[in-house]
Each structure stands twice: as structure tokens, then as C-alpha cells.
Amino acid sequence: MACSSCNKNKSLDVSQGIKYLERGTGIVHFNSDPQGATIYIDGRILTNPYTEEIQRTPTAVPLTEGRRNFVFKLQGYKDASGHVDVFANTTVNISRRME
Numbered sequence: 001m002a003c004s005s006c007n008k009n010k011s012l013d014v015s016q017g018i019k020y021l022e023r024g025t026g027i028v029h030f031n032s033d034p035q036g037a038t039i040y041i042d043g044r045i046l047t048n049p050y051t052e053e054i055q056r057t058p059t060a061v062p063l064t065e066g067r068r069n070f071v072f073k074l075q076g077y078k079d080a081s082g083h084v085d086v087f088a089n090t091t092v093n094i095s096r097r098m099e
Contacts, residue, residue: 024087024088025086026062026063026065026086026087026092027062027091027092028061028062028063028091028092028094029060029092030057030058030094031058032058032095032096033096033097033098034074035057036056036057037057037073037074037080038056038073038074039056039059039070039072040071040072041069043069046061065086066085067083067084069081069082070082070083070094074098078099080096080097080099
């Protein structure tokens with residue numbers, strides 16, 4: 001039986017069905033005092049997927065459902081960290097005072 005969603009290189013083309021595999025997303029608003037902190041999510045620096053620009057506080061980003069660990073880093077201040085539980089179709093506000 002031939003694979004109708006496989007190309008001739010035998011790799012699966014999931015672009016048409018990916019919406020069924022995606023987890024729900026929620027919006028997280030990140031802010032810090034002072035503002036301008038670099039944001040790390042689950043150990044990775046947060047960047048704009050279109051411009052690759054590093055995201056800094058304040059900003060709002062869509063994240064997939066689940067527990068996400070975050071760290072704010074700002075030169076001259078101690079790192080501020082925590083976690084956020086993201087749920088589909090919800091908005092969460094996260095704010096940290098940098099010391």
C-alpha cells in the first residue's frame with residue numbers, strides 16, 4: 001500500500017494534519033521592574049520567530065499548554081525566575097521585581 005502523505009524521499013508530509021497535533025496555546029504577559037530584562041523560557045532565550053529579535057520585558061507571547069520555567073536576566077540585577085502554568089485560550093500575567 002502506498003503512503004499518500006509521503007513524498008518520494010519517504011518523509012512524512014504532516015503540514016496538512018499538523019493542526020490536529022498542536023497543543024492548545026495561551027498568552028503570557030511578561031513584565032519586570034525595571035523593564036528590559038531578557039526572557040528565557042525552559043532554558044532557551046525568547047526570540048521573535050519572524051525577526052529573531054531577542055524579546056525583553058514587557059512583552060506578551062503565545063505559549064503551548066503546560067508548565068513553563070522562566071528566567072528574567074538584566075545586567076546589574078539578580079536573575080528572577082519562576083514557573084507559569086499555561087492553559088489553552090487563557091491569559092496569564094507574570095511580573096517580577098529585579099533586585
